[in-house]
Amino acid sequence: MSERVFNFNPGPAALPLEVLQEIQRDLINYKGEGLSVMEMSHRSKAFEAIIKGAENLMKEIMGIPAGYKVLYLQGGATLQFAAVPLNLIGPGQHADYINTGSWAKKAIGEAKKLGKEVNVIATSEDVNYSRIPKDFKVTPDAAYLHITSNNTIAGTQFSKFPDTGKVTLVCDMSSDFNCRKIDVSKFGLIYAGAQKNMGPAGVTIVIIREDLMQKSPDNIPTMTSYKILGEKDSLYNTPPCFSIYVVKLVLEWIKKQGGLSKIEEINEKKAALLYNAIDATDFYKGTVEKDSRSIMNVTYRLPSEDLEKEFIAQGLKNGLLGLKGHRSVGGIRASIYNAVSLKAVESLVSFMKDFEKKNG
Numbered sequence: 001m002s003e004r005v006f007n008f009n010p011g012p013a014a015l016p017l018e019v020l021q022e023i024q025r026d027l028i029n030y031k032g033e034g035l036s037v038m039e040m041s042h043r044s045k046a047f048e049a050i051i052k053g054a055e056n057l058m059k060e061i062m063g064i065p066a067g068y069k070v071l072y073l074q075g076g077a078t079l080q081f082a083a084v085p086l087n088l089i090g091p092g093q094h095a096d097y098i099n100t101g102s103w104a105k106k107a108i109g110e111a112k113k114l115g116k117e118v119n120v121i122a123t124s125e126d127v128n129y130s131r132i133p134k135d136f137k138v139t140p141d142a143a144y145l146h147i148t149s150n151n152t153i154a155g156t157q158f159s160k161f162p163d164t165g166k167v168t169l170v171c172d173m174s175s176d177f178n179c180r181k182i183d184v185s186k187f188g189l190i191y192a193g194a195q196k197n198m199g200p201a202g203v204t205i206v207i208i209r210e211d212l213m214q215k216s217p218d219n220i221p222t223m224t225s226y227k228i229l230g231e232k233d234s235l236y237n238t239p240p241c242f243s244i245y246v247v248k249l250v251l252e253w254i255k256k257q258g259g260l261s262k263i264e265e266i267n268e269k270k271a272a273l274l275y276n277a278i279d280a281t282d283f284y285k286g287t288v289e290k291d292s293r294s295i296m297n298v299t300y301r302l303p304s305e306d307l308e309k310e311f312i313a314q315g316l317k318n319g320l321l322g323l324k325g326h327r328s329v330g331g332i333r334a335s336i337y338n339a340v341s342l343k344a345v346e347s348l349v350s351f352m353k354d355f356e357k358k359n360g
């Protein structure tokens with residue numbers, strides 16, 4: 001393929017072209033340092049400026065209040081499934097979880113594997129995760145409530161975050177991190193693998209309130225201890241330097257777009273365009289209840305699996321990549337993260353209309 005495709009992959013996913021071009025410009029000789037970011041010491045002045053810059057920009061763009069730390073870690077969101085209970089569920093304590101799909105289930109499974117007491121206060125498993133549960137009560141003495149803000153596979157998203165009162169809110173935000181403006185002060189801890197909205201795979205972003213950071217017990221593995229990793233400013237060992245550098249460039253790109261309010265406005269527009277196209281006909285059927293629809297992962301079905309296969313194949317021929325639904329659920333999924341342009345979504349919608357005309 002000689003041209004770049006419109007990339008609807010669920011993750012690793014599209015990066016802004018401007019960011020890729022800047023990486024290309026600086027790849028061999030980073031800002032006159034005479035070497036690439038991949039080759040420099042993580043203790044060098046140049047890298048220190050990158051990681052500090054990435055922490056400060058994250059705070060600025062998200063409006064993170066004082067008293068929070070931004071960490072750049074390894075192990076993916078999956079390691080956080082274990083790190084969160086290891087750090088935050090003390091002896092005799094339990095944590096509440098909401099089960100909105102397979103990622104939440106994995107987080108629950110990992111906590112249980114560690115012998116922690118988990119209380120699943122709500123689930124939408126009985127309806128194939130086609131909605132976000134609404135009625136639930138947080139246990140007042142829970143160590144925290146864990147939610148997954150966006151179910152990447154089913155295509156559901158919390159439009160509003162639950163009010164947990166005094167209970168700490170912990171959120172896996174992997175697939176909708178920085179897709180909208182949020183009030184960080186409502187959360188004790190947010191974590192997200194970078195490879196959807198924020199950069200390449202290899203770095204996991206953790207935003208943690210400093211009082212929680214101090215809770216880490218001494219007998220857990222060093223690489224899961226928020227206290228140690230936080231006190232060392234994510235530099236206890238060699239961090240994923242290049243991925244952190246790209247995250248910083250993506251943050252600069254978000255700022256240049258007009259910040260998160262502007263990003264949110266564009267994301268809403270893209271999602272509305274696609275959902276309207278789905279709702280306009282019986283040929284396409286959304287798989288999720290309307291008030292739980294994700295603005296990041298749009299899932300839908302065609303009248304038959306054969307037509308879905310054809311849709312994916314024809315899409316690819318038209319430069320539309322990554323439309324296959326997750327292998328566990330099938331169907332179509334268009335992931336329309338921040339770096340997926342309005343033009344990409346317009347192309348998809350126009351392809352959908354054309355495909356229906358020929359096959360409907």
Ligand SMILES: Cc1ncc(COP(=O)(O)O)c(C=O)c1O
Pocket residue numbers: 011075076077078079103148150151152153172173174175193194
């Ligand atoms: C919501 C959510 N949580 C967690 C994960 C796992 O992330 P990682 O591969 O970074 O461990 C994913 C991956 O797609 C995800 O979508």
